[in-house]
Amino acid sequence: MKKRVGIIGGGAAGLFSACLLKKFSGNEDIDVTILEKNSVLGKKLMLTGHGRCNITNRKNASELKNGYHEAGNFLYPALKEFGPDDVISFFEKELGLRLKEEDNNRIFPVCDSAVAVRDTIASYISDRTKILCDSNVLDIKKTSGFEVSTSQGNYSFDYIILACGGKSFPKTGSTGDSYRFAERFGHSVIPVSAALASVKSDPVSAVMTGRLSGVSLTANAAVYCNEKKKASVCGEMMFADFGLTGPAIMELSREIPPDITDMSIWIELDLIPSMSDEQFDLEFQELIRDHPDSKIATLLSGYVPASVAHEICSASGVSDLYAQSFTKENRKKTVKEIKHLKIGLDRAPSLETAYVTRGGVSLKEIDRKTFCSKLVPGLYIIGEAVDIDGVSGGYNLQACMSEAYLATLDILGMS
């Protein structure tokens, strides 16, 4: 009997599923349909990697899994079965899209175009997949198979791949419908919040971050909630008009609770993370002693960009001071500002602009060897819909592909 597979959502996870179903079904007669509510496929995919699409990250599975926080172990079998090398080989050999490696093992297409990635995939699947855009799925019911009603009509399938995304960047179509459908099937959904998002500072801190807008540096950023340090990330960050952004801040954002009302919360920046407070203080004392005629801001410019040094001096009340008139109290205050710069937060990071969703369909109810629901046979849940989020660098698209692979093999009876 012909297998009828309905893929709900024509984003990254849905498109990869269609690709792999075509590749591995061989001569088997299967009927694959993508139901996508937008008028085009892969709206989010076309924005990835600043329009260049960071497809994956070339690391082995045991290293790669560390990029998926609490879900790393759950995802490990999928990463082992279909990891970055398999993805690279699939893109180059099967899709004919040449790839290149950049810093930190990040893999991009040679053409630097996420639109080309989407187009190549769409063209590859076109002969074996019915692509129905402008088809908003309204409901999915379990019968002997599945009955799906959409804004364009009703369809019957034997298998469903639920791939309608999370709740981040909703203007691309991912508005949380996956959760609604999964809950209707009895699945639990871990509350969602923003991950890989920029952070908006409170109006007081925004004056300073605004003056430094565009300046980037390496810092250790730590989030404090009610006086307690919750998490920290060391890496590249950038000041912005609205607050803070850049890889380290975006990675830290998932640790900020979704509701910060009535909470004392701030991000503390150590702008010289290569030295402890004591090491820096000692070195700073020597500098002050050896360069009495230098301005303090000039001495600090040896450690951080000049504009940052000026802001630190201004926050410490030592803007115009020369080293010779710098007191111990001045030094203590300056060391505190540069090693523990407090940026107050206005509100939690927003899902509207977050790259990824934290939370989603609970992993407890999904078989990690197939990504099939443990509650509903024939229902596969993959992509950002599930409670997995990765760091930046190609991890999130890799997760979509590894999960799509396991679901595909199971549907084809090959797992």
Ligand SMILES: Cc1cc2nc3c(=O)[nH]c(=O)nc-3n(C[C@H](O)[C@H](O)[C@H](O)COP(=O)(O)OP(=O)(O)OC[C@H]3O[C@@H](n4cnc5c(N)ncnc54)[C@H](O)[C@@H]3O)c2cc1C
């Ligand atoms: C700006 C940006 C840049 C990014 N860059 C990278 C990167 O370079 N590398 C990386 O690994 N990750 C990146 N990510 C993350 C990555 O894009 C996502 O993790 C990935 O797209 C998730 O795929 P998905 O298929 O699960 O969801 P989506 O890509 O969101 O696709 C879900 C699809 O389902 C459709 N849909 C939703 N509800 C329904 C419904 N009821 N009926 C029919 N269709 C429906 C939506 O319209 C959408 O097309 C980036 C994200 C953003 C926002």
